Amino acid sequence: MSDAPGGPGTAADAPFRPRRGRVVPQVVAVTFVVVCVAVAVGMGLTGHWNPFDQAALVVFGLMVGAFIGRYSVIRAVPGPDGLAVHNLVQRRTVAWSEVVQVRFPDGDPWVTLELDDGDDLAVMAIQRVDAEFGRAEARRLATLVRDRQDAAAGY
DSSP states (O other): OOOSTTSTTOOTTSOBOOSHHHHHHHHHHHHHHHHHHHHHHHHHHHTSSOHHHHHHHHHHHHHHHHHHHHGGGOEEEEOSSEEEEEOSSOEEEEEGGGEEEEEOOTTOSEEEEEETTSOEEEEEEEEGGGHHHHHHHHHHHHHHHHHHHHHHHTO
């Protein structure tokens, strides 16, 4: 049995990571940067662009590539005290006791945690695009939340 996240023998407290949402952004980011560099070099060779224009396009390509690449580091890491959610921009750790419900209704792109303060927290690490893997990960998270809350309550 494998203990790798998403494998058949996945440990209950393994980090949550998307499958497609990790590979596709890496490929797109690298491709975007390569195209921007190629266009900048090509336009410089034709004499249509000066070095500032070329550098601006390369910097733009790197910035967009870095932003797109952020999608590949999305994850949610369970710990003894709570769940550390690393989304595209936001990072937040919520205590197990703060989670009221784990939701993944049809049509939603990712899991949402309903918190006891009335907030909803997206968990982009568990995505609808991953089909059955995403649904299984949502069930695993709901079970993990329930088990951690029961343990804290002494059940």
